[in-house]
Each structure stands twice: as C-alpha cells, then as structure tokens.
Amino acid sequence: MPRQVPSRERPDACPGVARPFTAADGTIVRVRTGGRPVPVTALAGLLDVVARQPDPHIQLTSRGALQLRGLPDPLPDDVRSAIVATGLVPSASHELARNIVASPLSGLDAEGSCDVRPLVADLDDRLCADPRLAALPGRFLFAVDDGRGDVAGLGFDVAIVATSAGSALVLAGGPDRAWQIPLGRAIELALDLARDFLDTRERLGSSAWHVRELGAAIGPPGPVPTTLPTGSAPLVGAHGEHAVVGVPLGLVTAAHLVTLAEFTAEVLVTPWRSLVVPGGARRLGRLEAAGLVIDESDPWLRLHACTGLPGCAKSAVDTRAVARGLAGRMPLGSLPVHVSGCERRCGAPSGPYVDLLAPRSVERAIDLLNQV
C-alpha cells in the first residue's frame, strides 16, 4: 500500500531558541547539534537554565537534538542569552536548519566504510554559510551514514551514505532517487538538493516540510533506485575503548554530567536516547552508578514517559514517578512501554508499544503490563 503523504497547510512550528514553542507544560526550546560532538560543559550550561525546576534535565529527541521544557512563556531574554552562551547555537539564522544525524560511532570503531566526522562538520559549516538554506523547514533532516546503515533508515530528506572510503550515495527523500558519486562531491550535491527543495517548493506554492511531500522530483538527471544498508542503533555498553550509554527516559541530569565530566570533554548525542562516551569503556561502572544504562537488557531502555505531573497541567498522574517505580519491577517483554498522563500520549514511540494511559499507581501499571 502506498505511504500516505500529509499535505501541509502551514509552515512547521518546530521549536528553536529564536522560535520557542508553547506547550501544555510551558515553553519548549530545542537546540540542534548539527550532528557534532557536544562539550559536556555546554550541556552543564544548558542544564543550569532549568536548574530551578523540580526535576531539572535536558531531553534528548529522536533526532539527536537537546530540548528544554517548562520554560516561562514568553521566553525571557536572559534565558535565551543563557542558552546561546553555551555555544550550542553557533548560527542564529540557521539554528532550525541544522538537523543533521550521523552514524554516532563513525571513526570510533572499525565498522562503516569511512570516518564521516569531517564530512558532518563540513556539511554543517557549509549549510550555515548559505543564507538561502536558513529557510529550510525545522523538520527537514540530513542523514550522514558511514555505510553501516544505522541512520540511513531515519526518514531523511537528504542523505549521504558512504559506500567506500572514496564514494557515496546521495539520496533525495528515500531510496528511489540516489546518485553514486565521489565522496568529495557529496556535500555539494546534498546542499544542491536542499536548495532544489526550496526552489521547487516556492515554484509550486507548496508548504511541504519534507522532500516526499513535494509531489515533484528534485535533483540532477540520472538518479537510480537503490537499496539502503539496514543497520541498527548501537547497543549500549563497550565499543572498543569507547562506550554507548542509555539515558533513562532520554533525560540527562546533573548526576550524569558530573560523572561524564570526570573523564571526557565531549559526548555524541544519538537519535536513540543514548550518548557515545569517548574513552568510556573503562568507566562503565562509574557511568552506571551515575544512573546511565550500560546493559542492553536493562528495562530502562524499554521505558518511555511523557512529561506528566507536576510539569504538565493536563496530566492526571506523575508519569515519570510511575516509570521510575516500574524500572525495577517490569514484567519480561520486548515491546517499549509508554506511560502517558492523558490521551495526547506525547513522546510515544513511533512503532508498536504498550500503552499505559494514566495509571494511578505503579501497581496498576504492573497489572496492566501483566494483561498484555
């Protein structure tokens, strides 16, 4: 059955620092990383912004961005300045366009066709250097996959997938339109495709957020359909001398940052509620003691929760308290479990999941899980 393509009647409202979004639990600000490593000190600066909230944390999004919620509405100037002072908003004009996800272990392990880290930095720099590209929708996604197939399946608009140390596929909107070219020309073509998206959108009078919503082909002549590599998210635990750690509920806390700062200057944010910790393999015990997840069988990796009480006035329950209570008592299972405070089910996983709608207690949640 053909995939449904939504028609957009208005521009996207994806939140940024200059364009915060007002939600039920206050103002949301999202900070993009451009697919680059993030200094731990910058994360600490971001956390300072919400330090007076009852449960201070930085949320990790499904596109590897960093999000603060529950901020005052309207966003005070000093809060905006504090976020910018972290250094995580290097381009005021292009902050919404820096949606880049990249294979997070590229260059740190032996998998993949090449180390895409320099390519990602170059893509981000050249994206921000073109004033025209500041108009890209806040949901337009670039993926840079080193050939292992971990981010190639993330619903990209434009992707670069390395096929060897010197060649790549560049794709527009999916596997049906791909160009095989030398790796050295991949960024140029990727940015040309983004410009072509904007030009075509303008010509058609369209409000499309994504390439697949345009209803028109973009790019130079000669694309071919291809089959994308199908890898998966890196497992939590040691990867050579490095580590991938899961972040419970995708919420980075002060305890996490204090421990990370003991032995690394920066981390990579993945799109799967985890962090790559360079040199972290020898510190797994410390990372676990700080509340991070180092074992793929840990129930925390299956647990999701919306903001809930006290942050969201629409909620009937403290969803995170229920999730924390569940973490040590989850019945065996494989599906993700999402605890939500109302029928909106904010932050629910995109695939199949067990739906715990406003469970009054941990016991009630366990009863519901046992019925699945």
Ligand code: SF4
């Ligand atoms: S799902 Fe949760 S966060 Fe979203 S509106 Fe309902 S209670 Fe609030």
